[in-house]
Amino acid sequence: MSVHPRALQYPQSMLPRMIPDESELTAGVKIEPGRQYGFFTDTTLCIGCKACEVACKEWNALPADNLSLTGMSYDNTGGLSAHTWRHVAFVEQIRGDGAAAPGAQAHWRMMSDVCKHCDNAPCQEACPTGALFRTEFDTVVVQQDICNGCGYCVPACPFGVIGLDEIGGKAHKCTLCYDRLKGGLEPACAKSCPTDSIQFGELSDLHRRAADRVTALHAKGDTEAYLYGTPGAPGATGNLRHLHAFFLLTDRPEIYNLPSAPSRAADRVLPSLGAGVIAAVALTVAAFAFFASMAL
């Protein structure tokens, strides 16, 4: 990777002030309101170092979640929650096809999971207070001064991401480092990723990069590589047009705890409400009939 020419202007170790548009130096992208940003997480590059988890916790000052061992794998984080906004999944496989191969080493697939910042976003569509909103960077964020902890976003999320902090009484999830974006900084997880498994950038650019990466992997013989969450791909189903955080996977989505065909929860409002009101009206008509027969 080449060094950005602007980086040569800042040779000192201690900077007197923040570098303007620092993301240009670290991620090769300028952050401007009105454009769409996201993450491309290439799981073939993930080494499971959890730098993203730590960087996220540090920058966002998130408390520890679970100080015990899960006992199932090297994954002692377990999953995303109100206080864990990046989670590295450790999928241990004997062989890709699941068959035992005597003497063979285990095969690891690692994947740094995060809020998908869906478009449409079921959490945002479920939020009755408007605390969840779409930012000028086309990401989805909870406004902590508005959330009243109704908790409806929690079951609405098709990926089990957003969580409710029962002590503070508000919902929390990845903000795609909204504060850093406003300051021209690359999100903490992407900046800390040592292998560039997590790439931050403009969505259209990331889509191009991801498609090129799949082509390159296929050419190298890794024909199982595919994208999850790009328009028309698995993950972008059921009226979820695309995911702002999308992934390059090499096995079925479910092994990473991702649904292969998630759907937009709000699409079920009208069928349910419509059928229900028709039933209620029909029962009311029946009640009229019963009362009228008595009145006669």
Next chain:
Amino acid sequence: MSAMTKSPVDSIPTYYGRPAVRPSLYGWTVALYIFIGGVAAAAQILATAADLLSAANSAGVLLAARAIALAGAVAGGILLIIDLHTKQRFFNMLRIFRPTSPMSIGTYVLMTFGFWSLAALIVQLIGLHILTLIFACIASLAAWFMTVYPAALLSATSTPLWAAAPRLLAVRFAGSAFASGAATLCIIAIALGAPIARPLIDFAILALVVELIASFAAQRMYQASGVAGPLSERPWGLLHLVAQIGGGLLPIALYIADAVTSPNPGALSIVASVLVLGGSLLMREVMFLAGNESARRPHDYLTFTRTAEGAA
């Protein structure tokens, strides 16, 4: 093996069996609200229908029904605020109206229903009959939504058991709300010796039949989508069956037995009505808690996303 291959659902892997979606934090308070809200809404609708046809022959039943409607709306609002995790911000619900959120729809439905139920009760107490009818009709329009919007609220989530049958869940909730509303008014009518008890019982039987048919149809859909687990295993499966039999089939039998054995509805019908109320409450509680359980089962959710049509 291509990653895109659609495999049989029983071979869907999970991530060490860890949940793929989060269960709601809703518990018995929200289920109790839905029961109370359903009773209140159906009582208002039935009283208004009887009032419009001048069929009540008992101002006492109408007054009680309107009082129940108001009390249910107030109690429901309190239960919902209790369930918030930042209660002092309950008024933030009124910042916006979001039609994609049944929670937002329900906020305004409950407020409309409560306000016009209060107005109807006041003018009835004053003795303005025409105005009472107008206000009660407006409250009844909101009450239609009151009986069923909680089903839309549950369906518009990623909890497999709630999302698998959006239409049938709403029909169930409508049937259950109307049956329990009729049962409540039936108890009052029998106590006051009002003749409206007879058509209320006939109507309650119809509403119970609607609910039972919808519940059996829904269970078939749950089987087909692979999410029937929590409703076919203990404890929720057993309690669900208790609600269906004890709160559905048994009261129907008791109502009929009472009609056959005595000219006027009596003790048997009161017992049946109490069973209907108990069954209706139990059904909501079971659907809530079994739903939370289904969200904890990754296989149910991952299967559901493959088998359901998504928007259902």
